[in-house]
Amino acid sequence: MRWNVNRCWWCAKFLTNNCGFTERTLRTVLTCVRKYSSYPVKKLGVREDSPTVPPFPPVYNAAKIESEVYDWWEKEGFFKPKSRSSTADTFSMVLPPPNVTGTLHLGHALTATIQDVLARWHRMHGRCVCWVPGMDHAGIATQVAVEKKLWQERRLTRHDIGREEFEKEVWKWKHQKAEVITRQLRELGASLDWSRHVFTMNPAQSSAVVEAFIRLYEGGLIYRAKSLVNWSCILQSAISDIEVTHKEVKSRTMFDIPGYEEPVEFGVLTNFAYKIIDCDEEIVVSTTRVETIPGDVAIAVHPGDDRYKKWHGARVWHPFREESIPVICDEFVDPTFGTGAVKITPAHSSIDYEVAKRHNLSMISVISEDGMLNDYAKPYSGMKRFDARRVITEDLKRRNLFRGQKEHITIVPVCSRSGDAVEYLLKSQWFVNCKEMGRKAAASIRNGDLKIEPATFEKTWFTWLDNIKDWCISRQLWWGHRIPMYQCHSKGDVDTVLWVAARSTVEARRKASQLLGLDDDKTKHIEVSQDTDVLDTWFSSALFPFTVHGWPAQSENLSKFYPLSLMETGHDILFFWVARMVMLGTYCTGAVPFKKVLLHGIICDAVGRKMSKSLGNVIDPGDVINGISLEGLSEKVQHSYKAGLLSESELQRAVAGQKKLFPDGIPQCGTDALRFTLCSQNVTSFFINFDVNTCAKNRAFCNKVWQACKYVHQCVTRVVPHQAALRRMDRWILSRLACMVAEMDEALHNMQFHCATAALKTFLYDEFCDIYLETTKPVMRSNTSEAGAASWTLLQCTLTALRALSPFMPFITEELYQRCVQLEKGCHERSVMIAPYPKPEEWSEYRDENLENEFDEVYSVVLAIRRLRSLYNIKTKMPEVYVVNDAAGQCELIRQYTDIITTLARCGTITISQELPGSLLRASVAETAGANSSVHIVVKGKDTEVEKDEIGKKYKILTKDLDKMLKITSQAGYKSGAPREVQDMHRKKIESLEAELEKLRQYQDSLKRLDEVIK
Structure with missing residues (x-):
């Protein structure tokens, strides 16, 4: 047979x-x-030489793909600095070291994704890429976290166990969190050179920090002084400006303050009187800080305020210290604020501190480090500061000095680490003189040595650095780099104390001996003790770009990879980190630490709110990658509450916020979809909104790419690809490919990631999958040479697009590249991540804008047919179509694409003419197409009565159900009595019914329009 x-x-x-x-x-x-x-x-047309390749999985499985390839990449050494030639350029970055305080959030994911896209792109261009990972010890944040854990688990404080044991506990914490963070970065696909991983408290890093400190000290830039600092009474440490959150209180508001059983009142302006000496008159002043009255040293008025001119130079009686203080004139006073007279408390106000220095006033501290009033505040010494506020107010009333209170807008400084109200205290601290370094950092932008993107932040840069203040670098913590300063004195001579900067006790003793002019045999009699304070975390972080490469040693890595090619980070730490890196990098190495700075915005939720645990809108990148239920999200918030990170009221708001934002949890999207979503918005915008629904759509895009490659794989496996006899549509898609490659090249050179992702999605989703792929299906069933040309075109577009997409979606592109690259003859790279990135010049010969314009006109006909079918609900599988254009040339052009139009619009016979037959004027529906064409679909004979009858019945049923639900929810007591979950269920049901009814109304409208045409 x-x-x-x-x-x-x-x-x-x-x-x-x-x-x-x-x-x-x-x-x-x-x-x-x-x-x-x-x-x-x-x-x-079947290939006899088809390569042996594994079966193509029918469905895209992100979890499976993304769990297998990363270890292979690392094992193969793809992440290490390599180049295709000895003359290749280098590209170097450091990952801004995440704090070892917990897990990575979406802001970290954005940073890692942006940097990884750039690293992969430069690597594919053959450059020697060095991308260094690291982690920051995060002094205050980590100490606070470990203290909370210690108290929660063992009911012990750090003072109970001592400094040495506490440091051991912190190191345990560090190892646990570092493991989690490393796993997260790997899950994100970050192609970091893990062999270079750095922790800021490693011995080499600590040694470099000491070296930098000593150089600055010996250069006269570090000094010790008593000055006003941000002080956390709970932490009992100075804190940096970035750790102070300024909360605006618009009216009388109660705040929960750590250490107080009852909430503390803010947002109230208190007026009280100072009696003028030798006179019965008084000056009424206004304050929001009643508890600092014992520290008042003067009353200030504006020199031009006529109300107080007669009291210039007068003195008033301090009611608690029982001494006189002066009335001074200063233009800083706002005559319209309060009474126009203000109290001056320089030891507890940054503004008053500057005033006191201008007028040579004394500075009296009345609040101690633990938040208690001290002996200078008698009779209130020993009271908590906010308890004293209430008592002093009552005393003012009793002394007949109280002159009333009113609500007032107040800015409350709050410690972001402890939730405590920040005090401004006078403390002896170590400072860095930043004036000259700040001037040079500002000049680096002005002379072009450094570039900031977006350039709008240059103004901020100059404002900060041209007016820079000295930097307080000491912290009263146990976790961090001990300040390498030693107090030295001869035994028995405690009055002669020297501060010496040294690398060890031995060196400190030797230096002190030289300064004291002691003989060598007397050196052993010098007593030495190291400062117990540690350095501000930002100090060691500022050294990161060069210490990771071995500084202070002049290593090969330092000369090759420093200065860095790029520093990419969030704009919110432009001053606290970026400016300080430039200042210290320039001072220590003589070179600006990087050539360019790219600043990204702050990640917000879908409606533009900053992410906050108390709002329930914080999104863990792992939850987007792997998916999580609403119950799972709630468990995470409950865990934060039990750990003391959220109050009970914040817990309730967070749970409610999660139910509103993620009623069905977060769907599993995969890493590639998350990365693509993060890059799809303009990352340099001040705020970046992240929508989980958009991420889910990009997962569908991944599946679209997967299915397209599966189809291409089948075609190329069966039909031998060849470049001869390219069809018009082959040349069109190759022209669009050339356009995409050119757009990608420009976008990535300018670091405009949203433009790159838009170009990729337009080409792959709209042009390649939805148009070109569909036009190849009839061709691939033929036995002509056109099938081979289509096969070649499919393969070239696929391989090129996969390489272009790879930096954004590394996992799926690696899997698909491995499957598809075997279909092309020749030598190929083992991995897509080291394959050459598509270059515009490789495809420029295929660019044909005339052909693209020609097809745009034709495709407008396809879109017009689709619109008509949707608008008039035409369900005929192969409707008869007329295309009318009064230009003979245009008719001939459209006629050449008849098969393409039929395929893409899924219609029957297409008649193309310069005018529509009169018999069809009342038997067709019409739509314009392009500039001069019109499309007509024949609808004569269509019976709409049956459909209208079915729709009417369904409409009645749904209307009845909706009325029933509205009756239930409008009953008295429903909102207060029905459980919240029941109300949520009813709300969703009502929304669903209303949506269904709206669809039916639109359907009825389309049938009415169709009836009008038919009649």
Whole structure:
């Protein structure tokens, strides 16, 4: 019996696609064809040289793909600095070291994604890429976290266990959190060179920090002084400006302050009187800080305020210290604020501190480090500061000095680490003189040595650095780099104390001996003790770009990879980190630490709110990658509450926020979809909104790419690709490919990631998948040479697009590249991440803008047909279509694309003419297409009565259900009595019914329009 070759082929194809048969089954069947049929197999267009490749999985599985490839990349050494030639350029970055305080959030994911896109892009261009990972010890944040853990688990404080044991506890914490953070970065696909991983408290880093400190000290830039600092009474440490949150209180507001059982009142302005000496008159002043009255040293008025001119130079009686203080004139006073007279308390106000220095006033501290009033505040010494506020107010009333209170807008400084109200205290601290370093940092922008993107932040840069203040670098903590300063004095001579900067006790003793002029044999009599304070975390972080490469040693890595090519980070730490890196980097190495700074915005939720645990809108990148239920999200918030990170009221708001934002939890999206979503918005915007729904759509885009590659794989496996006899549509998609490659090149050179992702999505989703792929299906079923040309075009577009997409979606592109690259003859790279990135010049010859414009006109016909079918609900599978254009040339052009239009619009016969037959004027619906064409679909004979009857019945049922639900929810007591989950269920049901009714109304409207046409 003779086999029917074509029937055999399609039978095998059916078995392969629908019954789980492998390609081996297909080849077995074809072997039978060869054996028992006289027809040549080549007539089928089937490749006899098809490579042996594993079966293509039918469905895109992000979890499976993303769990397998990262270890292989690392094992193969793809993340290490390598180049294709000895003359290749280098590209170096450091990952802003995340704090070892917990897990990474979406802000970290954005940073890692942006940097990884750039690292992969430069690597594919053949450059030697060095991307260094690291973690920051985060002094205050980590100490606070470990103290909370210690108290929660063992009811112990750090003072209970001592400094040495506490440091051991912190190191345990560090190892646990570092492991989690490392796993998260790997999950994000960050192609970091893990062999270079750095922790800011490692011995080499600590040694470099000491070296930098000593150089600054010996250069006269570090000094010790008593000055006003941000002080946390709970932490009992100075804190940096970035750790102070300024909360605006617009009216009388109660705040929960750590250490107080009752909430503390803010937002109230108190007026009280100072009695003028030798006179019965008084000056009434206004204050929001009643508890600091014992520290008042003067009353200030504006020199131009006529109300107080007669009291210039007078003195008033301090009611608690029982001494006189002066009335001074200063233009800082706002005559319209309060009474126009203000109290001056320089030891507890940054503004008053400057006033006191201008007028040479004394500075009296009345609040101690623990937040208690001290002996200078008698009779209130020993009271908590906010308890004293209430008592002092009562005393003012009793002394007949109280003059009333009113609500007032107040800015309350709050410690972001402890939630405590920040005090401004006078403390002896170590400072860095930043004036000259700040001037040079500002000049680096002005002279072009450094560039900031976006350039709008240059103004901020100059404002800060041109007016920079000295930097307080000492912290009263146990976790961090001990300040390498030693107090030295001869035994018995405690009055002569020297501060010495040294690398060790031995060196400190030697230096002190030289300064004291002692003989060598007396050096051993010098007593030495190191300062117990530690350095501000930002100090060691500022050294990070060069210490990671071995500084202070002049290593090969330092000379090759420093200065860095780019520093990418959030704009919120432009001054606290970036400016300080430039200042210290320039001072220590003589070079600006990087050539360019790219600043990204702050991640917000879908409606533009900053992410906050108390709002329930914080999104863990792992939850987006792997998915999580609403119950899972709630458990995380409950854990934060139990750990003391949220109050009970914040817990309730967070749970409610999660139910509103994520009623069905967060769907599993995968890493590639998350990365693509993060890059799809303009990352340099001040705020970046992140929508989980957009991420889910990008997961669908991943599936679209997967299915397209699966189709291409099938086509190229079956039909030998060749470049001859390219069809018009082949040339069109190659032109669009050339356009995409050019747009990608420009976008990535300018670091405009949203433009790059838009170009990729337009090409892959709209042009390649939705248009070109569909036009190849009839061709691939033919036995002509056009099938081979389509096969070649499909493969070239696929491989090029995968390489272009790879930096953004590294996991799926690696999997698809491995499967598809084997279909092309020649030598290829082992991984897509080291394959050459597409270059515009490689595809420029295929760019044909005339052809693109030509197809745009044709495609407008396709879109017009689709709009008509949707608008008039035309369900006929193959409707008859007329295309009318009064230009003969345009008619001929459209006629050449008839098969394409039929395929893409899924319509029947298409008639193209310069005018519409009169008989169809009342039997068709019309839509304009392009500049001069009109499209008409024949609808004569369509019966809409049955459809209208069915819709009417369904409409009545849904209306009845909606009325029932509205009646339930409008009953008295429903909102207060029905459980919240029941109300949520009812709300969703009502929304669903209203949406269904709206769809039916639109359907009815389309049938009415169709009836009008038919009649």
